[in-house]
Amino acid sequence: MNRDCELCRELLPWYAVGVVGAAERIHLEEHLESCAECRAEWAQVAELARAVQETLRELPSPGERVWGGITARVQPGPLARVDVGSFLLGVSVWLTVRGRHVLLGGDLRLLGRKYRLFAEEA
Amino acid sequence: MADRELVQRVARGEEEALGELYRRHGTRVFRFALTITGRMELAEEVVQETFVALWKGAGSYAGRSQVSTWLLGIARNQGLAVLRGERKGGRAPGAPPELADPAKTVHAEEKRAAVWCAVQGLSAEQREVVFLAFYEALPYREIASLLGVPEGTVKSRMYHAKRKLAEVLS
Missing domain, CATH: 1.10.1740.10 (RNA polymerase sigma factor, region 2, helix turn helix motif)
Incomplete structure (x- = not known):
């Protein structure tokens, strides 16, 4: 196996999923035309890539409890909060900690939905 | 957006x-x-x-x-x-x-299970390269950048992963 074969075989997995650069692709395709051993390797890699892709695409998605766990952790109580109005129409101004930042924010409550008015570093 | x-x-x-x-x-x-x-x-x-x-x-x-x-x-x-x-x-x-999809044939399910086992038989470093290349279709340069390793390392991990997968699945 010469250096051209080595370069070709290194790139075959990415060629199989269509993400090699134009110059590399031209070089690789020219080499495949002239090298029977690399063509055999290409057939094997293409089949392998297809099988792995199919398998990974059949993996499940995360369950609903995962998002529930995330929301539970990203909703810490505010340091301070002032609410004016009601559930149907109202405004809240709050102060909270996000990572290393202290944020001052305001929300508009309209018909049960919350709309962020602003959130700035305090 | x-x-x-x-x-x-x-x-x-x-x-x-x-x-x-x-x-x-x-x-x-x-x-x-x-x-x-x-x-x-x-x-x-x-x-x-x-x-x-x-x-x-x-x-x-x-x-x-x-x-x-x-x-x-x-x-x-x-x-x-x-x-x-x-x-x-x-x-x-x-x-x-759970890989099984009731709508698919038993043969296809067995094949996917075999591929999954083969992938899991790779090292963690090889598994991540295989996923990023075959599932995400990321070029090796981007994979190298994401993993913080030289491009040659990405190619080498894929080369060994490919050989191991081919051996197990042949």
Whole structure:
């Protein structure tokens, strides 16, 4: 196996999923035309890539409890909060900690939905 | 709305933007985590940690890579941390992922199960390269950047992974 074969075989997995650069692709395709051993390797890699892709695409998605766990952790109580109005129409101004930042924010409550008015570093 | 804009909104504390990013990228992060850890409950833990890290650190997104690639980088760090914790803690093995789709043939299911077992037989470093190349279709340069290793290392990991997979599946 010469250096051209080595370069070709290194790139075959990415060629199989269509993400090699134009110059590399031209070089690789020219080499495949002239090298029977690399063509055999290409057939094997293409089949392998297809099988792995199919398998990974059949993996499940995360369950609903995962998002529930995330929301539970990203909703810490505010340091301070002032609410004016009601559930149907109202405004809240709050102060909270996000990572290393202290944020001052305001929300508009309209018909049960919350709309962020602003959130700035305090 | 573009992913980058959603990240900016997350940095301003908008939960709705976090939810949209989760809807767009939760499954890819979960499948990546599952490929790295091999276990459902650990993959779920990684997804949670990844999106909580996004919530806390959205302001640090510099826009040098796609948001999806950036998230996979976070997930990778979280996945490796979870695996390290596993080795120390020695938790009991969990259930393998359910790959079966009732609409598909038994033969196809058996083949996918065999491929999954073969992938899980690779090292964690090889598994992540296989996922990023074959599932995400990321060029080797981007994979190298995401993993923080030279391009030659990515190619080498793939070369050995490919040989091992071919041996097991032949």
